[in-house]
Amino acid sequence: MNPLWLSHSTATSSIGRGLDQTLTALRVRRAGLVPCAFDTVDLATYIGEVAEVDAVQLPAHLADYDCRNNRLALLGLMQDGFAEAVRAAIGKYGAQRIGLFLGTSTSGILQTELAYRRRDPVSGALPADFIYGTTHNTFSVADFTRHYFGLTGPAVVVSSACSSSAKVFGSARRMMAAGLIDAAVVGGVDSLCLTTLYGFNSLGLVSEQACRPFDTQRNGISIGEAAAFALLEHTPEHLDADAVLLLGIGESSDAYHMSSPHPEGLGARMAMLDALKMAGLQASEIDYINLHGTATQSNDAVEGKAVSSVFGSGTPCSSTKGATGHTLGAAGGVEAVICALILQHGLLPAGLNTRQLDATLDLDYILVNREQQVARVLSNSFGFGGTNCSLVFGRAGKP
Amino acid sequence: MTLTAYIEGIGLLGPGLTDWPSSRAALSGQQAYQSHKTVLPPPALLPAAERRRSGAIVKLTLATGLEAIAAAGLDAADLPSVFSSSGGDGENCHAICEMLASDDRLISPTRFHNSVHNTASGYWCIATGAMTTASVLCAYDASFAAGLLEALTQVVVDNTRSVLLACDTAYPEPLHSARPIPDAFGIALVLAPQRSARSLAQITVDLSDASADRLDDAALEGLRKAIPAARGLPLLCSIAHRQNGQVVLDYLDSSSLAVAIALC
Numbered sequence: 001m002n003p004l005w006l007s008h009s010t011a012t013s014s015i016g017r018g019l020d021q022t023l024t025a026l027r028v029r030r031a032g033l034v035p036c037a038f039d040t041v042d043l044a045t046y047i048g049e050v051a052e053v054d055a056v057q058l059p060a061h062l063a064d065y066d067c068r069n070n071r072l073a074l075l076g077l078m079q080d081g082f083a084e085a086v087r088a089a090i091g092k093y094g095a096q097r098i099g100l101f102l103g104t105s106t107s108g109i110l111q112t113e114l115a116y117r118r119r120d121p122v123s124g125a126l127p128a129d130f131i132y133g134t135t136h137n138t139f140s141v142a143d144f145t146r147h148y149f150g151l152t153g154p155a156v157v158v159s160s161a162c163s164s165s166a167k168v169f170g171s172a173r174r175m176m177a178a179g180l181i182d183a184a185v186v187g188g189v190d191s192l193c194l195t196t197l198y199g200f201n202s203l204g205l206v207s208e209q210a211c212r213p214f215d216t217q218r219n220g221i222s223i224g225e226a227a228a229f230a231l232l233e234h235t236p237e238h239l240d241a242d243a244v245l246l247l248g249i250g251e252s253s254d255a256y257h258m259s260s261p262h263p264e265g266l267g268a269r270m271a272m273l274d275a276l277k278m279a280g281l282q283a284s285e286i287d288y289i290n291l292h293g294t295a296t297q298s299n300d301a302v303e304g305k306a307v308s309s310v311f312g313s314g315t316p317c318s319s320t321k322g323a324t325g326h327t328l329g330a331a332g333g334v335e336a337v338i339c340a341l342i343l344q345h346g347l348l349p350a351g352l353n354t355r356q357l358d359a360t361l362d363l364d365y366i367l368v369n370r371e372q373q374v375a376r377v378l379s380n381s382f383g384f385g386g387t388n389c390s391l392v393f394g395r396a397g398k399p
Numbered sequence: 400m401t402l403t404a405y406i407e408g409i410g411l412l413g414p415g416l417t418d419w420p421s422s423r424a425a426l427s428g429q430q431a432y433q434s435h436k437t438v439l440p441p442p443a444l445l446p447a448a449e450r451r452r453s454g455a456i457v458k459l460t461l462a463t464g465l466e467a468i469a470a471a472g473l474d475a476a477d478l479p480s481v482f483s484s485s486g487g488d489g490e491n492c493h494a495i496c497e498m499l500a501s502d503d504r505l506i507s508p509t510r511f512h513n514s515v516h517n518t519a520s521g522y523w524c525i526a527t528g529a530m531t532t533a534s535v536l537c538a539y540d541a542s543f544a545a546g547l548l549e550a551l552t553q554v555v556v557d558n559t560r561s562v563l564l565a566c567d568t569a570y571p572e573p574l575h576s577a578r579p580i581p582d583a584f585g586i587a588l589v590l591a592p593q594r595s596a597r598s599l600a601q602i603t604v605d606l607s608d609a610s611a612d613r614l615d616d617a618a619l620e621g622l623r624k625a626i627p628a629a630r631g632l633p634l635l636c637s638i639a640h641r642q643n644g645q646v647v648l649d650y651l652d653s654s655s656l657a658v659a660i661a662l663c
Binding site: 042131132137140152171173174178194252253259383386 | 517
């Protein structure tokens with residue numbers, strides 16, 4: 001593929017608002033996971049909650065979109081001058097020439113969960129103030145964002161569970177290459193809700209401790225929430241050495257089981273190999289891998305197998321979910337932005353909460369931060385339904 | 400900038416529409432269209448455990464997708480796919496919200512994994528053995544056109560065949576009142592980058608600001624407006640008429656899709 005330039009990016013999660021706070025948290029190894037006190041949830045688990053999401057006010061003319069997920073989206077867009085960058089891109093390319101591709105798994109479903117507590121006792125009807133289309137519906141976050149900016153180009157939500165906001169890069173790449181658009185706003189927004197907390201709990205996949213990716217004692221995920229965005233443009237002739245490029249994307253399906261990964265990690269392996277192939281790179285040319293690393297027994301075991309089958313045991317890797325929690329449909333986007341920070345700041349972030357590395361997995365899983373300039377990194381995102389996506393990013397100038 | 404592809408197979412299932420061949424007469428106006436409740440066939444291709452767990456959206460996706468691929472004489476396992484739905488499994492969503500509002504919030508694992516928007520895609524891959532890329536999309540009322548655009552970019556940019564599966568199912572009350580989709584409806588299209596012996600029609604698609612076409616038949620027009628996946632009906636009606644033509648499909652409030660159709 002022709003590399004695409006991540007001209008601007010931003011991430012907001014439980015470890016911080018925007019890039020500076022996110023980078024600082026990774027540097028000082030500060031996790032955002034706390035015991036769950038969300039809404040009325042009575043589960044013994046840790047969550048990665050973004051502070052003061054509900055204090056965010058949507059503009060009056062977009063009041064119909066008001067729900068936790070769109071508040072979090074707006075909070076994310078306000079960081080790092082991202083909204084200004086989108087407006088500048090509109091000035092440069094035109095509102096109809098910018099595509100919008102956002103990932104989410106649960107969108108504003110919390111709004112419906114809350115509305116079901118207020119049903120009419122006689123008729124069972126939902127309260128009159130409940131608006132399905134602009135809150136609950138999976139498209140709501142993209143529809144909010146396009147109206148917020150006045151974007152009039154193609155817009156869509158990708159919702160393939162926990163690969164959603166990695167796969168948006170694939171959809172954006174195709175539409176840019178097809179010439180329908182000149183630039184793309186991509187990203188992911190997923191917010192806390194009862195469906196995912198009680199749902200993952202029903203599968204026995206929620207840990208009662210802060211999640212411990214790749215630890216011998218790992219026993220499940222910590223659910224988080226996040227908003228991450230990037231502006232993709234065609235690569236200009238001249239770029240700063242530390243500019244970040246999207247070099248390759250690999251997408252595959254397990255065709256195995258709805259909620260368990262392929263036991264040999266075949267789909268994951270295909271996604272990584274396809275991403276390398278599209279980037280025109282050998283496995284040995286990747287300097288760091290941001291693992292999906294959810295901290296469930298089976299996910300980490302399968303990903304470990306798949307990674308070592310492609311890369312051997314020598315490539316430094318870690319999961320940043322010990323810091324952010326698993327932000328589900330936003331995870332691919334958050335981790336893409338973390339990859340950009342890694343490339344620009346030469347920091348390989350240690351996996352947090354991992355005390356005893358699973359020795360059965362043959363990986364260079366890093367438990368101490370490394371300050372080291374890197375040129376190319378790969379990020380994995382896998383999800384329910386057996387959906388896999390790997391992204392390769394690189395610095396414009398090699399170190 | 401236009402995108403060109405060849406339709407090699409069509410799948411169709413909805414109220415009064417049992418499959419593509421038997422629906423052509425009604426869609427071309429040769430026979431009166433009569434609506435009756437959509438009948439979803441059991442998903443025979445799924446293993447028994449998955450068959451029991453599958454909801455309406457899975458049955459609808461499998462039925463329409465397999466019809467289109469069989470008509471094209473292809474193997475589903477080889478095809479990249481695009482799933483576009485305005486809502487996912489409505490019955491399942493209602494059941495979860497009802498439990499989460501009750502004193503017993505312990506929803507079942509099956510309920511939960513059926514709650515993801517990519518449920519149909521997951522079951523599709525299990526049923527067909529497809530390990531190819533699957534794009535799973537939602538664009539509310541614009542979902543059909545959004546899915547068509549994604550499939551076309553796969554075909555044009557990656558020079559591959561692709562199957563579009565645009566399917567919607569109804570919510571039960573009380574969500575039905577908030578989102579009144581009347582019944583299950585799906586369209587599947589196999590799209591190819593080059594003309595072949597199986598090609599039914601060449602389509603050339605561009606973004607437009609023209610108003611979407613309405614259908615002459617009032618009942619079909621009602622269907623088009625009521626179910627997002629049915630916004631693709633003007634394309635199928637045009638092919639059913641066996642005439643070259645141009646249709647405009649509904650997309651976002653800011654744009655539509657202009658589709659030029661040349662029969663092969």
